[in-house]
Amino acid sequence: MSYTLYGQSGFGSVCVEAALELLGLDYEFVEADPLGDEANRRRVTAINPVGQVPALILPDGSPMTESAAILTYLGDLHPGAGLVPAPDAPERAQYLRWMSFLSASIYSTFTLSDDPSRYHPDPEVQEALRHSANERRKAMWTIMNEAFEGCAGPCLLGANMSFLDVYVAMMSFWSPRRDWFEANCPHLAGAVHALERNPVIKRVWARNYDAEALA
Ligand SMILES: N[C@@H](CCC(=O)N[C@@H](CS)C(=O)NCC(=O)O)C(=O)O
Structure with a gap:
């Protein structure tokens, strides 16, 4: 099971793409421009009713949005990588x-x-x-x-x-x-x-x- 990231080159999906790559996680990238044509916008709103990327489908099939939350969630799931300070870390x-x-x-x-x-x-x-x-x-x-x-x-x-x-x-x-x-x-x-x-x-x-x- 892997992740599916909805995003667009240079947009807010870049940080999630970087996180998935730094953590070595398997993912598929689906191009979806939230400021693009109707088909693009429909692809985004199908996952995120706000119409914004990044939008991430988790391995269990559920959607997750909000870039800061996504980064923290992924980092917490992989504490060995040290990319998000642990809950009890001074940082x-x-x-x-x-x-x-x-x-x-x-x-x-x-x-x-x-x-x-x-x-x-x-x-x-x-x-x-x-x-x-x-x-x-x-x-x-x-x-x-x-x-x-x-x-x-x-x-x-x-x-x-x-x-x-x-x-x-x-x-x-x-x-x-x-x-x-x-x-x-x-x-x-x-x-x-x-x-x-x-x-x-x-x-x-x-x-x-x-x-x-x-x-
Ligand atoms: N709070 C959201 C903001 C996401 C956001 O604003 N994404 C921009 C692209 S960088 C977007 O999708 N804009 C289209 C829109 O607001 O309609 C997050 O942190 O993920």
């Missing part, structure tokens, strides 16, 4: 804090900026909302960056790579994009660079990001 609280922060305060801003018509019918208001969401995202990155100032590294939680590094690295490619992230989040960027030296991550990134983004 666990910070891991949970920042995974939730990324999901709730950064990832969620894209639900607004990708399609502000969901929030208001007036195109002028939509533009203002998109702008606010983009600014809010930068402010949230700045808060997280400052919280990691002085951390020992090389990874966000210390010596060992975790899915928190993967989650931050994936979002670093999204608007306001990698150049902004490198210039404004130096206390996070070091861990992203360390993660990106991992050969499994290199392979997953090459499948999802174009050469220019990886330069």
